Amino acid sequence: MRVYKSLKGLKDIYPNIIVALGNFDGIHLGHQRLIGEAVAVARRTNGTAAVLTFEPHPLMVLKPEMAPAMLLDQESKQRIMAELGVDILILLPFTQELAHLSPEEFLKEILVKEMNVRGIVVGYNYSFGYKGSGTSEDLRSYALEYGYSLSVIPPVKVGEQVVSSTLIRNKLAEGDVIAAKRYLGYYPFTEGIVVTGDRRGGNALGFPTANIDCPDGMMVPAKGVYSVHVELDGETYLGVANVGTKPTFHGNNPRTNIEVHLLDFCGDIYGKKIKVQYIRKLRDEKKFNSVHDLINQIQADVLSARFDHPE
Numbered sequence: 615m616r617v618y619k620s621l622k623g624l625k626d627i628y629p630n631i632i633v634a635l636g637n638f639d640g641i642h643l644g645h646q647r648l649i650g651e652a653v654a655v656a657r658r659t660n661g662t663a664a665v666l667t668f669e670p671h672p673l674m675v676l677k678p679e680m681a682p683a684m685l686l687d688q689e690s691k692q693r694i695m696a697e698l699g700v701d702i703l704i705l706l707p708f709t710q711e712l713a714h715l716s717p718e719e720f721l722k723e724i725l726v727k728e729m730n731v732r733g734i735v736v737g738y739n740y741s742f743g744y745k746g747s748g749t750s751e752d753l754r755s756y757a758l759e760y761g762y763s764l765s766v767i768p769p770v771k772v773g774e775q776v777v778s779s780t781l782i783r784n785k786l787a788e789g790d791v792i793a794a795k796r797y798l799g800y801y802p803f804t805e806g807i808v809v810t811g812d813r814r815g816g817n818a819l820g821f822p823t824a825n826i827d828c829p830d831g832m833m834v835p836a837k838g839v840y841s842v843h844v845e846l847d848g849e850t851y852l853g854v855a856n857v858g859t860k861p862t863f864h865g866n867n868p869r870t871n872i873e874v875h876l877l878d879f880c881g882d883i884y885g886k887k888i889k890v891q892y893i894r895k896l897r898d899e900k901k902f903n904s905v906h907d908l909i910n911q912i913q914a915d916v917l918s919a920r921f922d923h924p925e
């Protein structure tokens with residue numbers, strides 16, 4: 615998959631672009647269906663499967679205080695899109711100027727003039743252009759004139775629930791990682807570099823923990839203890855993770871920390887990149903009266919986590 619940050623020259627390199635439009639935070643089951651449709655149309659028509667998305671998230675530019683925590687970092691997002699078969703990803707810088715294009719201008723200037731799209735795929739509730747006033751009906755009304763096909767993907771449901779990024783954020787905020795996985799189609803995860811912590815885990819507790827540095831603005835599940843799968847150097851380990859503030863030691867320290875103890879592993883992994891996939895919430899984080907009680911509880915957590923083998 616090739617990544618572009620500008621539209622310049624694209625239509626000359628790719629004369630038959632089928633584009634999926636949207637923000638796709640999380641690339642959940644609904645997004646996967648939508649992007650899958652663009653890929654299918656492109657394969658059928660000998661075209662190029664493209665995703666056009668904005669960077670940063672439009673709300674970061676328009677109303678930063680309203681911008682949600684992101685479900686996926688940019689690198690993971692690109693990896694999943696490539697796995698879905700996307701040929702080109704266009705990360706269009708979202709500017710005030712772009713935000714002020716009317717729906718008609720966005721369609722004519724960007725999709726037709728710059729990209730000469732042959733196919734457009736959007737979700738049932740897609741909106742675009744100034745203040746999001748354009749809808750899929752507007753795209754439909756110009757399809758014949760500009761010669762593109764239009765697919766509008768109906769809501770994807772799991773049971774009675776319509777899958778959405780907001781629903782998934784709410785589930786993660788409740789610590790319900792099992793529900794989040796049901797809607798994402800994969801285990802929610804945090805990826806980051808192992809940094810030094812308070813150097814207490816291995817020495818005082820007998821449970822060394824890899825502390826991960828999580829980029830700001832990323833969604834993290836509710837505070838608590840989780841069984842996890844950890845990817846490190848191409849291997850997958852079972853682990854127990856604590857998402858929280860370590861109240862036994864830190865009093866009212868507000869900064870949420872993610873740390874994981876890998877089962878059946880020993881080694882120095884400072885500076886390494888690890889991916890922590892949340893499998894199941896085991897319990898809430900709590901303040902223990904003694905280090906001894908905390909150690910006993912972590913031992914019990916490890917026993918519970920042993921039930922959650924990696925596939």
Ligand SMILES: Cc1cc2nc3c(=O)[nH]c(=O)nc-3n(C[C@H](O)[C@H](O)[C@H](O)COP(=O)(O)O)c2cc1C
Pocket residue numbers: 810811812813814815816819821822823824825839854855856859860861862863873874875898899900901902908912915
């Ligand atoms: C499985 C697991 C569960 C934990 N549960 C709690 C908890 O309930 N309360 C708490 O204060 N700290 C908890 N901790 C965090 C420990 O206090 C922490 O690992 C220890 O302070 C070491 O921190 P360090 O890695 O910065 O040295 C937990 C850690 C793990 C690995």
Ligand SMILES: Nc1ncnc2c1ncn2[C@@H]1O[C@H](COP(=O)(O)OP(=O)(O)O)[C@@H](O)[C@H]1O
Pocket residue numbers: 808809810811812813814815816817821822823824825874875876877878879880881882883884
């Ligand atoms: N089983 C393990 N799980 C996690 N980290 C481990 C494990 N074995 C060794 N380590 C190493 O030990 C470090 C954690 O030790 P710890 O005493 O908790 O110190 P820190 O406070 O710096 O995290 C990890 O960052 C990692 O390099």
